[in-house]
Amino acid sequence: MIDIASQLAHIVGERFVSNNPEEAFFYARDPGLMPAHKPDYVVVPKTASEIQEILRLASRERIPVVPMGAGMSLTGLVIPLRGGIVIDMKRMNRILEVNEKARYVIVEGGTSHGALKAYLDKHCPRLRHSIPDSPATATVAANVMIHGQGRLTQQYGFNSDMVSGLEVVLPSGEICTIGSCALSPYWFSKGAPLPDLTGLFLGWFGATGIITKVALKLYPRKKMRDVEIFVTDRDDLVPDMVYELTHTEMVEDINIFAQPMPMIFKDNHHITLFITGDTDEELEFKRKMVWNCLDGFIKSKDGGFMSVPPVMKPTLLDMPQRSVSRFADVKKGGGFEYSGPIIPVETYPACTRKVMELGSKYDLAYSAMARVIGRNHAMMFGFAFTFNRADPQMMERTRKALEEGGEFALAAGGVFWKPTIDEQRLALEKMDATTRDLMKMIKENLDPLGIMNPGNWEVV
């Protein structure tokens, strides 16, 4: 019988393979509510060629493989549901190239958003990327793999829309470049003017291949940022307010939240908008534009700009924002999870009311939180709940609330974001049958042995 651990050690070195119970325990779970399942092996490769060898081994031996970034999805996407090998990408963390003039960066598949931000802060002060509000350890590759969002999402769409090239190791062990980099030394486009093949990998949670390099578009970094908060007690007007704000094309990012605590936030919906500028004049011009676009709502007394005290601004301007971790401990015990469907903006009022209803029904501390995607094209809506990890009953209530919230959003026309296994199943059931067949065809062709992150996007 083949000794898989030895084989893996032969590929990556002994220090970077483990089948010890303590590692298995850690890699069996993520910070969310999904049940744990232990891997058989954990491996931490350094190069794409090592990943190629690991996948060839896994194919030969029919061993499941789960690629993992920082494991921050909260929805169990890197929990090895059928055991096998977890490939932890953290050692592949080099920033390979910044093309300053063409504004893109190429990073290895385990590079974290925090590391990229720090690098750009130091070496490229006029460039920035769309940093998500997940912990800074979240990786760039995993974030685009789940169609994450970030600070520039209102302007440029999902973070995956900002990809300008990929390098992927296919389940067969072959390595493949996607985008302009397939035939050019430049990584300026993920598809156009060629067929866009990134769709074979992005959104698949590693079920079709492992991303070993990502090129990501960078954007101008202005010298100044500021934040304004528009508050309203009319949830039904929020979509119209956001429509007006996005029409100005002056806003960096638009987040919305409604929650009962602390008292300053009770009873209202808060449209948090960020503006940037290279000069005081530019910043003030944008401020004037965004204030004035909502003037009708101020006159009708349906909303107004609150005074944001200086003490509150650093928290709001922080990238990534760390206030979420404070919310996570409201109930003590550090539990936090949200179901974050992508919804039409016009369904914000219904979804917000549903969060409040669920908070009350299941006796949970809640927050409705949303981020506008594109120019009002959609929004990520978070049914967010905090719970005590030492309280199994509260965790079960949270599970139920999340499930109901997700199903509600799906029925209202939304689409699950980074769905759990159960949500994936629901999405596949609801999906157009031909689309489902196409997904099946893609999966079966790229991963005929079904070893890649099994359980995810399995079309039965």
Added chain:
Amino acid sequence: MYTLQFDINHCKTCPTGDCLVKCQFMSLDKTEAIKEMIKIAEGKDSPVLHDCVTCYGCEEYCKRGNHPFYLITEQRQAKGILTAPRAITRQWINIGEPRGKARLGQVKGKVLSFGFMPELLQLVRGRLFEDVMPSYVFGQEFFCNVVYIHFSNTSIIKERLPQVLENFRKLGVKEVVCMHDECYGAFASLAPAYGMEVPFRPIHYFEYLYGRLHDLAKELRPLRIKAAYQRPCSSRLSHDTHHFVRDILSIIGVELVERAYQDENALCCGDILGMNYGYELKNDVQSRNLDDMAEHDAEYCVFNCSACQNVLATKVAKRGIKPIHMIDLCKMAIGEKPSMEVS
């Protein structure tokens, strides 16, 4: 139920109509001013109820002992005429809601009251406050609630202020040094106007500072600077204390620049105007105010209200004028470092 003591006869016999004639946001002559104020006192509708931006100025302009602004506020609420967006009003009401607990220092007969402005806590250090600190009260339980007159809501004040007074009474304090004009205005103006008994002597912190500077006269070193004074809206409720600005600045060697928006003609920080009425009014008031400071070569802008300072400090600094709180300025005059950054 507490009722506003307002004498319509004072308006009918008013020789000036100053309450509205002097208003910086409406244009009325004497006849119109008196006519509109009488209409309001009779419970009738008036353009004033719709156009007033809540600068509080008329409370100072009226020299006949009436309370025109409190009356306007009462009548707006009675008629459902909103000044602020509902969400803003709700937010402020929620912020000020009593929590059933307060932060107390070692309370003695004389006590400093901070309402719930935490930035004031860092200001009251050093020799200026050594004869009273650490006797202080802080928290919603001691919050004067006067801000709600910006939001045409006196009922919440009538509901909460008596309890605040009761909380002070329970402490047994004899003198309360109010660290904010609204706090002082609540106890020296608004509570008496509604017939509420105030169980202590309110002292404006300017009066307190003035006294302490005399106590520390030997330590005083003239600052020899030129300063503009940013008068807060709530100073209009306690205009009898406004003279302390000149009194204090005079003894610490600060030249108060004689600018256009001074004393009765002062302009507020504009924060409430923005929340209630939008960008243009706020920007107009702030721009005129800051231009006026700069044109008169002010080196410092002296703040009385820390909320004003929060709003204007950066804008003032960008004009090359140093923002500073009055307390910090006094500290400098006795050789102490300011508590807040002066940049």
